[in-house]
Structure formats: C-alpha cells, structure tokens
Amino acid sequence: MPGLLVLMGSGETSPTMVEVHRAAVRTLRAGARAVLLDTPYAFQENRADISARACRYFARSVGLDVEVTAGITGADWVFSGPGSPTYALDRWTDSGVAGDLRARVRARQGVTVLASAAACTAGLATVPVYEIYKVGAEPHWREGIGLLEPLGLQAVLIPHFDNAEGGTHDTRYCYLGERRLSRMERELPDGTAVLGLDEHTAVIIDLESETVQVAGRGGLTVRRPGSAVVLPSGTRTDLAGIRRLAEGGAGGSASPPVAPAAAPAEVTLEETIRSCEERFKAAAARPDMVAAAQTVLDLEAELVKWAADTEEDAGGVDQARELMRLLIARLGELASTAGLRSQGLRSLVESLLALRAQLRQEGQYDVADALRTAMLAGGVAVEDTPDGPRWTLAS
Incomplete structure (x- = not known):
C-alpha cells in the first residue's frame, strides 16, 4: 500500500x-x-x-x-x-x-x-x-x-x-x-x-x-x-x-500553482457568517421578507455541514448559532413592522416553519422555541397539531 x-x-x-x-x-x-x-x-x-x-x-x-x-x-x-x-x-x-x-x-x-x-x-x-x-x-x-x-x-x-x-x-x-x-x-x-x-x-x-x-x-x-x-x-x-x-536554495522543480483536480475549496464558516449578515441586512432594507428568511435557512444548512468541526477557527459554530438566533429575532421584528397581511406573508411563514421543523428534527429545540416566540412577537401564532404545525394571525 x-x-x-x-x-x-x-x-x-x-x-x-x-x-x-x-x-x-x-x-x-x-x-x-x-x-x-x-x-x-x-x-x-x-x-x-x-x-x-x-x-x-x-x-x-x-x-x-x-x-x-x-x-x-x-x-x-x-x-x-x-x-x-x-x-x-x-x-x-x-x-x-x-x-x-x-x-x-x-x-x-x-x-x-x-x-x-x-x-x-x-x-x-x-x-x-x-x-x-x-x-x-x-x-x-x-x-x-x-x-x-x-x-x-x-x-x-x-x-x-x-x-x-x-x-x-x-x-x-x-x-x-x-x-x-x-x-x-x-x-x-x-x-x-x-x-x-x-x-x-x-x-x-x-x-x-x-x-x-x-x-x-x-x-x-x-x-x-x-x-x-x-x-x-x-x-x-x-x-x-x-x-x-x-536549505536556502531555489525550489528547483516546483511547478506554478495549477487548478486542483478536486472541487473548489469550500468557503470557511467565518466567510459564511459574514455573507449571511450582509445578505440579511440587504433583504431587510428592501424589505424582502422571503429573502431574509432564506438567509436564515442557508445559515442553518451551513451549521449542519460544520457541526462535526472539532477545532473551530474564527467564526466557529457557536458564533454562527448566535447569529442565527439574532436573525430569527430580527425576522419577528421585520414581520411586525412590514405588515402581516402583505402579499409575501404565506411564503415567509412557510419558510420559517420549514426552518423550525428542521431544527426540531436535529434536536435543537431551544432554537426552534426561540423561532416560534419570534414569530408570535411578529403576529404569527404557531400551534403544533397531530397533522403538523398550523399558523394563524395573532389578534
């Protein structure tokens, strides 16, 4: 071998x-x-x-x-x-x-x-x-x-x-x-x-x-x-x-950099955190609630990919989780100020419920509960039923 x-x-x-x-x-x-x-x-x-x-x-x-x-x-x-x-x-x-x-x-x-x-x-x-x-x-x-x-x-x-x-x-x-x-x-x-x-x-x-x-x-x-x-x-x-x-000499047979045969190197989690922050800010400024919710979903997907990292460099999993909590809370505020009866409400809520279901499936119940609380603060009440979650506009 x-x-x-x-x-x-x-x-x-x-x-x-x-x-x-x-x-x-x-x-x-x-x-x-x-x-x-x-x-x-x-x-x-x-x-x-x-x-x-x-x-x-x-x-x-x-x-x-x-x-x-x-x-x-x-x-x-x-x-x-x-x-x-x-x-x-x-x-x-x-x-x-x-x-x-x-x-x-x-x-x-x-x-x-x-x-x-x-x-x-x-x-x-x-x-x-x-x-x-x-x-x-x-x-x-x-x-x-x-x-x-x-x-x-x-x-x-x-x-x-x-x-x-x-x-x-x-x-x-x-x-x-x-x-x-x-x-x-x-x-x-x-x-x-x-x-x-x-x-x-x-x-x-x-x-x-x-x-x-x-x-x-x-x-x-x-x-x-x-x-x-x-x-x-x-x-x-x-x-x-x-x-x-x-030994202080020339490298001799060293070749110039070439494109590796494998797939391009993945971005680091630190780079993903910075990108998600900027994307969320841009979506909130428009405002585009669906794009903002998608940013949270993308961050959660990256967290799953990096969950096994045993030695976190700058921008580690804990920092990404903290950012996700912050963005979830911000989504609730945005939903409230943007008006709950806007045309994009259904798409926004469905995206958030998909994120909540994924979090619960992975055992991240504390983050899922934080998302539910943020949605309620924004005017959307979520009820878990045997047939799945049901949402209504809070009075």
Whole structure:
C-alpha cells in the first residue's frame, strides 16, 4: 500500500478538507483499519464528544469507519488533530507511539494524517502553544517527534500560520506573532527551517514518489532567517525542491500553482457568517421578507455541514448559532413592522416553519422555541397539531 503523510494547518474535520481526506482514503486497500488518536485532547472533559463528532465526520463525509484508540499498531490509516501539542508529545513519547509514527514514515507505508496540534509535533521541535499563548510562559521550543527527518528535512512545522483571530494583536504563526517567532527562530539549530501551514490548508506528501502537493485555502511557507517562500494552494513539487528551499536554495522543480483536480475549496464558516449578515441586512432594507428568511435557512444548512468541526477557527459554530438566533429575532421584528397581511406573508411563514421543523428534527429545540416566540412577537401564532404545525394571525 502506498505511503502518504498528510499535514493540515486546521479545518481537519470541516468541509474544507473533505476532498483531501477522500483522496487519501482512495489509496487504502479494501478492509483497511482506520484509527483516530485522541491523545492531544484526551485531557479535556468533552473528549468523548470530540471523538464522536470526528467519527461522524469521517463516516458521513469521507466514507471511512474510524475507531478511537491510543495506539496505532496494525493501522493502515492514522489520524490525529486538535488539542495540546505538548500533552500529546509527553504521552506519545512514554507510550511508544512517537516511535511508531516515525517507523511508518521511514517505511514509507500507510496513510498518516496529522492536523493542528498533532501536526505541530511533526518536526524536530514543537511550539508549546498552550503554555506560551494561554499561560504566559516565555517563548521556547519542545522537542518534536521527528517525522520530517526521515524525509531529509531539518525543519519545524507550525500550523495555523495565517491565523488572524487576534484582530488588534498578532496571532499569526500558531498564535506566536512575529515578535515571538523571530526570537524562537534564533534558538533553533543552525540550518533549521520553519514550515508554516495556513489554516484550512494541507500538504500531501507521497512517501514513495516523494511528490508534494499543497491543497486547500492557503499555502505552505518555507521560512528561513531573512527570507520566506510561499507555495500557494495548487502547487505541485517534490521533496527535493522543499529540501532546497529549506536549505536556502531555489525550489528547483516546483511547478506554478495549477487548478486542483478536486472541487473548489469550500468557503470557511467565518466567510459564511459574514455573507449571511450582509445578505440579511440587504433583504431587510428592501424589505424582502422571503429573502431574509432564506438567509436564515442557508445559515442553518451551513451549521449542519460544520457541526462535526472539532477545532473551530474564527467564526466557529457557536458564533454562527448566535447569529442565527439574532436573525430569527430580527425576522419577528421585520414581520411586525412590514405588515402581516402583505402579499409575501404565506411564503415567509412557510419558510420559517420549514426552518423550525428542521431544527426540531436535529434536536435543537431551544432554537426552534426561540423561532416560534419570534414569530408570535411578529403576529404569527404557531400551534403544533397531530397533522403538523398550523399558523394563524395573532389578534
């Protein structure tokens, strides 16, 4: 079975990485054993929920049945993602999993997919992001598990390279920012490069042919003191070219970006939230009640698609739910001020009832109740009957 090493900057269980996962899974033999290493987030109280969401994602979106485990012996496909890089490092080192991962890469066998926190451990050193960004520790490195060394790369890997959640402060480079990363680079062994992997972006390394492809929303940055080369999504090259860039030379055989064979990359949930806000404002200004209701329906559909995302970047599921609640309340206000007996009332109410039915089917009863309350405030009373919901104009 051909060997693949897939590294992801983020979005590992979101719609943006579905095609990358599917392409990797197509290389597996029939009946392949697939395991999810839950170690990076095993300390979290909601570890079971995170694992369940990830397993649903791989089953429904990728077509792969996955078992959750702490070891990888006998696995054809291995995945690990969000959490704490240092927590994973300590336990993988003690349990022997770190050595097993290195052995897979050296043998050029199996599909190994590491994302976010797990990807952060792949190089010769690891960013202790929790300790630096959230606890306030002095910038420092931890030893990595060394998956890149068998590929001839003396490098560290930093996911979330283009993160912009900070707004007023620099959170690029996995929340380090330029000041801290520059300081930390001086502490690396001579000749060590930084491989920066943007969010919702993957680098796919065929371990047998040594071809390399960048896929997704962003790019792969090969950074050395005083210089940086960005390989955007669609770039196809080889390990020899990456090595030359990491050593300070030209990329050689790297090809210019080409349109990926797979479907275009999905928009992020953050982009969807911004788009829905603007569409709703435009519909409310006209006013177009049906278009406003459709915007809420579209946002709800995106929430379903992103429900399995185990590591939410900016504009995550919680923010989308908050926006949906706000828009639902605003719909009630618009219905009241626009006049309930307008020509578009029936279409509006039917759209809202369809949304409410979908919410109830998914078990989101609190949001469904909020929608019913908002409709009543706008003058539409909804009664649930054995034959389905019935609506009337409130007196």
